Amino acid sequence: MGRAALNGFMGDPAEAGAAIFLGDCTEVIARNIPAQYVNMIVTSPPYADQRSGNYGGIHPDRYVEWFLPKARAFKDCLAPDGSFVLNIKEKAVGGEKHPYVYDLVLALRREQDWRLVDEYCWHKRNCYPGKWPNRFRDSWERLYHFALSPKFKMRQEEVMVPMGDWREKRLASLSDTDMLRDESRHGNGFGKRVENWVGRDMAYPTNVLHMATECGHKGHPAAFPKALPEWFIRLFTDEGDTVLDPFAGSGTTLIAAIGLGRKAIGIDTQAEYCEAMRSAVRALS
Numbered sequence: 010m011g012r013a014a015l016n017g018f019m020g021d022p023a024e025a026g027a028a029i030f031l032g033d034c035t036e037v038i039a040r041n042i043p044a045q046y047v048n049m050i051v052t053s054p055p056y057a058d059q060r061s062g063n064y065g066g067i068h069p070d071r072y073v074e075w076f077l078p079k080a081r082a083f084k085d086c087l088a089p090d091g092s093f094v095l096n097i098k099e100k101a102v103g104g105e106k107h108p109y110v111y112d113l114v115l116a117l118r119r120e121q122d123w124r125l126v127d128e129y130c131w132h133k134r135n136c137y138p139g140k141w142p143n144r145f146r147d148s149w150e151r152l153y154h155f156a157l158s159p160k161f162k163m164r165q166e167e168v169m170v171p172m173g174d175w176r177e178k179r180l181a182s183l184s185d186t187d188m189l190r191d192e193s194r195h196g197n198g199f200g201k202r203v204e205n206w207v208g209r210d211m212a213y214p215t216n217v218l219h220m221a222t223e224c225g226h227k228g229h230p231a232a233f234p235k236a237l238p239e240w241f242i243r244l245f246t247d248e249g250d251t252v253l254d255p256f257a258g259s260g261t262t263l264i265a266a267i268g269l270g271r272k273a274i275g276i277d278t279q280a281e282y283c284e285a286m287r288s289a290v291r292a293l294s
Contacts, residue, residue, distance in 0.1 A: 024160040025262050027290045028270040031283045034255035034276045038082040039203040042274065047086045048250035049161070050229040051238050051262055053096035057068075058108050069102060069109040073116050079255065085275055087254070092160045092245040093123070096131070096233065106141055115155060127216060131237060135221040152218075152241070167243040180207050238265040246271055260286035267293055 027174035030037045067075045083093055099110040117123040129152040139146035161277070180203070187203035203267060206212065220236050242252055248270040253264035257275030264285060266273040275286050 011059055018099070026267055027286075028274050029257070029260075029263075029286050029290070030274070030276045031278070033278060035079050035082045037276050038086050038255070042086045045088045046083055046251065047253040047274065048088050048091050048271075049081050049094070049242065049246045050087060050091070050253045050255065051094040051096075051241050052254045052256045053258075054256040056098055057100055057107065062080045069100065069107040070111040070231065075117060075118065076113055079210055080123070080279065083253075084121060084123070084157065087157060089158050090160060091157065092126075092161050092163075092241075094129075094241045094245070095155065096150060096237070097153070097281055098147070098150045101141075101144070104243075105187060110151070117155065122157075124157065124159065126154045126161070128153055130217045132217055132219045133222045134219050152237075153289055155263050162245055162247070164244055164247070165216050168214055168240060170214045172206070172212050174210055176206060177211075179203070183207075233261060234263050235261050235268075236261040239269065242266055244267055257286060258282055260289050264293070265290060277279050 044273055050100060057072045058066045063242060085216065087093060097110055097113070099106050099108070101107070109224075114125060118125055131150045131152055133150070136146065136148035145158050183204055187201060218237070220240075222234060238254075242262075242265055246269075247250060249272070251272040251274065252262065252266040253274045253276075254260075255276045257263060257277045259282065260275055263273040263275045269292065273290075275283075277283050277286070
């Protein structure tokens with residue numbers, strides 16, 4: 010990441026491979042980041058009407074209109090085989106869940122041709138109980154995976170998990186159909202061959218991620234755990250790739266990317282967060 014490529018950053022990008030920008034991400038990307046320069050975007054933007062003391066708040070009825078210009082800028086700077094991972098959560102308005110998240114996903118597909126590849130569930134395993142008059146506390150959040158092309162970069166072996174104790178009984182005695190690609194009787198295409206897992210120590214994960222929330226004070230009211238961006242960075246990028254967080258906040262994505270040998274770009278509208286990110290990045294040197 011050289012000076013000729015990125016301009017107007019806070020700090021030297023040679024410092025631990027990061028560049029930090031102060032400003033609105035739409036404008037910063039247009040002025041400073043070349044087309045197709047970024048390999049991955051992973052971010053958690055301000056949710057509708059949340060963190061109004063920090064970011065002013067966006068009414069849920071206007072959220073899609075607010076977000077789409079930013080998503081257009083993301084398309085401009087993302088590499089053709091890149092991925093965009095969006096962590097976002099709806100809110101309750103008038104006793105019901107407001108549909109702005111669903112509206113946004115549909116608008117990204119229909120108006121900007123983003124490909125909705127998958128939806129991941131982040132299960133907050135340390136979430137404490139709670140209730141409201143008509144609902145219970147959410148213990149999970151969504152992460153949507155978008156791409157520009159069906160041929161996006163994906164390194165599935167990088168996020169494999171231990172097989173688990175289930176294999177000791179399930180694989181001990183295989184039936185005849187376990188040794189075949191046993192297609193569903195209903196013809197839904199979910200064929201499997203259980204014998205494939207004999208002798209394996211690692212398996213592919215599901216799209217439910219069991220990770221604790223960030224409990225320590227990170228200088229930001231909505232920091233997500235470093236393990237969350239780390240997982241997606243390992244899955245969708247290679248060492249040396251560039252990762253962008255256009256709503257960087259406390260800089261968790263930058264720290265995760267640098268720790269995995271990637272370059273990082275962070276953008277935020279608040280000077281205090283940019284300064285905190287700069288300090289955190291320098292501490293890695």
